[in-house]
Amino acid sequence: MKRILVAEDNKLILETISHSLNREGYEVIKVLDGKECLRKLEETDFDLLITDLYMPYINGHQVISVLRDERKKNTPILVLSAAGAEENVLKAFDLGADDFMVKPFSLVELNIRVRKLLALKR
């Protein structure tokens, strides 16, 4: 079973995403901020990371940068954020994110994108 790490500081949306992904048959680990996210990533490997940008302690951009540049991991990254300004999107992709979804988002679309990203052979 594929393991997905979801980092999101809005508890309701975190639960909703997790619920939706669980239904699709994935195992979901939930974290509420960037520091916790990096810690979990260090403990085990994940098949996919879904992260918000504006989170306490360490924001999404830094998480992506640490994962790609310092730890050199290839985990597919999907950014899911309300801050969809162009600068943020471009920076996320520049740093190595694979996809960017702006909030408000559709759960159906999220599932499709997740499926696509997990299928990508890296």
Added chain:
Amino acid sequence: MQGNILTAIFEMFILFYAVSIFSIYIWLAIVSAKELRRNFFNAKITRYDAIISSPFAPVITVIAPAYNESLTIVENIKALLGLYYPSFEIVVVNDGSKDTTLEKAIEAFDLEKVPYVIDYKIPCQEILDVYKSKRKAFNNLTVINKINGGKADALNSGINIAKGDYFIAIDVDSIINPYALQKLIKPFFEETDRKVIATGGVIGIANSCKIEDGQLVEIDVPDKFLPRCQVIEYNRAFLMGRLAWSRLDGLLLISGALGLFDKEVVIACGGYYTKTVGEDMELVVRMRKYMTKKKIKYKVAYIPDPLCWTEAPSSVKVLGSQRNRWTRGTIDTLFLHWSIFFNRKYGFMGMVSHPFWVFYEWLAPIIEVLGILYFIIIAIIGEPNWPFFYVMLFFVYFFSITFSTYAILYDHLAYHRYKKKRMILKLLLTAWIEPLLFHPLVVYWAVRGNIDYFIRKKKGWGKMTRVGFAKPN
């Protein structure tokens, strides 16, 4: 002894002064309450999701002057990188630090020198090098290395490099609320017939608060007595004083720890004045003068949210040097812009704010000390009216306590900052002791500040030692 006319006049004056200062403070408190209420409700209905995803969000430059901050510089910059705003840049100005501030930053953020052409729009000490990061994750970070010139000069050099239309001047060791930029830019976007030139915020005291990785996790009342007194003092100043002044359009001071400014107006005014220790207040007054001279309608706004948390001095020496500096800064600003005093042309600022600052902020400690001396003389050589004296003493003491208590109430009702009963109780008890122990110290330092300014002509900053947030509490 005949009824001396001079003494009678002096006493009348002191009495009038006392009564007027009480009345004004009561009036300011009432106006502040109204403004606090308005801000409280406005904050509840404002949504920020539009600005954080907007292509029209203006670029804001965060300018952080740093001098000998090697203990905490990396942590502070990391915290600044996490601000919740889509288009901002950070300019850290290394003002000729004698320690490893610059080296630590270069190492932590993978910085390298970049070729730079600098337009010195505001004259400042030479900028030696400009550093940017090799890593894309830090692409909005710029570090400047320059020859030492003081805080005002460092800010000016930051303004010269800044790309944004607005800049926010901060102290690099304060903790900025991640939502600060969104909230501070809002007043600039909400006025149409007046140009907003600056916005200030409330400073909270972070002593004894739980801080992790440059973020405020838990708010608590400071353990030590001096910072606790300062909490009450800040509450009074910010929530019962500045709020009212901002509503009346008479705000003369935006704290140097947090203020968002319109860059173009600041450059047009000539930037920060480097030969004063009160550069934050001096700039605001000069900006106001400039806008009045140009006959452009303007506004200085104020957000009463606690958006910035800073470490308050906890030792008598450092606190004394800070208050001394504040006094000298105030005097400097008032005198540099004496033309505003009771000048109709400058509207409310000229007729009310500036005179108020002269009489009730600058002269107040002096008059207080003169009064004490007078009483002591009378007590020695004559027959003071003791019953009356006691009554007056208690009256003033009670007024002070009541005022501080109301300040605690304002803060509690609006922000519920200190949630536990024991925290509020601690503050209330401090309010009772503060007039006896803390206030005399403040008056003493203020008078010393005056002496230093006028007699000893002292102009510098004095010693500031950093404890830093990295150390365990």
Added chain:
Amino acid sequence: MNPIKFTSVKLIILIGCMSCAINLLYTPGSYGSTNIPGSIAGEIGQSIQINDSVKQARELAVQALKTDSVKIIRDKNISTTKTEDHVKKNSSRLNKRNNYLFLLINGNKNAGEIKSDLIIYGNKHLPLSFRRPYFRIIEKAYNYPVILLFILFIFFFSLNILFVLLVLYYSNQRKNRKDRYTRIFQKMYEDVLRSYLFGDIDWEKALAKLKKIKKSLNRKILITVLFNFQDNLTGEMDSQIVGIFVKLNLYNDALKSTRSSHYYNKINGIHELTNLYPEVAEKIVQQFINDPNDLVRAEAQTSYIRLHPDKPFDFFKSLTSPFTRWTQVSAFYLFRLHQLPVPSFAQYMDSPNPNVRNFCLRMITYYQQLESANEIYRTLDNQLELTRFLSIHAISELRLFQGKDLIKKRYPFETQKNRIEIITALKNIGNADDFDFLESIIHSDSITLRTEACRTMYYMSSESRERLFLLKQESHLKIEQYIDYITDPRN
């Protein structure tokens, strides 16, 4: 509204009254020096010694009142010595002063009468042992009216402090309790609604699980939860959320909010109705478009945009109030969010409202509405610097080559900021004809303009770049420095 004038008048009156009161109460030798410098209440009590002759005069006056006869004073007043004249003056002055105070308090009753009344009362009704202290208190009170006033003040302040302590205590309890309550019910509602939205449970079961939805606080929590869902999720969930809102009759609460007199409730009501019950919202929102309160108006405007996809900005035509940048940002956000069809903004460009014009320029630029070229050119000489800036920016972004000569012509008259924009525009729409113009800027004094001109010449075309390299020969210009600077992508 001009709060400034009003409150300064109030202040002057207040100080005037207090000074008058103090003047009247002034007995020589009593005052307090106090101040609250900056933000602190200091306290110094002071007093001076009472003048001897005045003391005498006072005693005389007191005696006179006690015995309810003026004979003594008259007898004393027969004396013609200077000191006694002085005493007389002082005593009568004192009398007058005391009289004023009591007149203030008691209307027209003679002060002496009240005192004698009190003494008679004491003589008649009070037991002997109480009489002495009672008379002493009366004497003291009549001697030191100021003390009376200040004792009153002390009581007043003590009451204040008690009041604040009580408010703090109960408010703190209430807030903490409310926080806890909200947290519990918020979690409950979130779980239930989430299960419902995912189809795990049906409506009846969900309704059964939603406890206490009749209380207004809980309804507020429900609305918050619904908004949390709606702000973050789109798609089929959206219509379900609207369904929940209607089924629970929450729209009645929203309607009630819009009818409240407090602007804060009105705005919340409009927002709730617009997002959670759009069909009804349209009629309600209409009445707030010209509300006197700025914020209500702004909310109504953004709602209007959302509710009228076919003509979202028609209210521009009748707009008399400002359209702030904040509202513009919100409007644009909503517009994009709900994927409303983009109207041609050129039709609103002739609005007398400058905010509307600026907004249209921004929209035209963003949505690349090339057909609006003529309207853009017309705003090039607008009196507002910002409008001109946006106009130049539009010409640049839309690649309107016909505008190039127009903006070049305007260059000498423009502000620094707009000049930078003109030079940057040439990067997109410039050609060989502009080389001389750009070169002259490079030879000018302003470093900023020089930098921008170099940047434009470097990136415009390969010919312009070569022309720029030719300038390297003029060593005083230090072109290499500029090129190094502009070619670093981080700058």
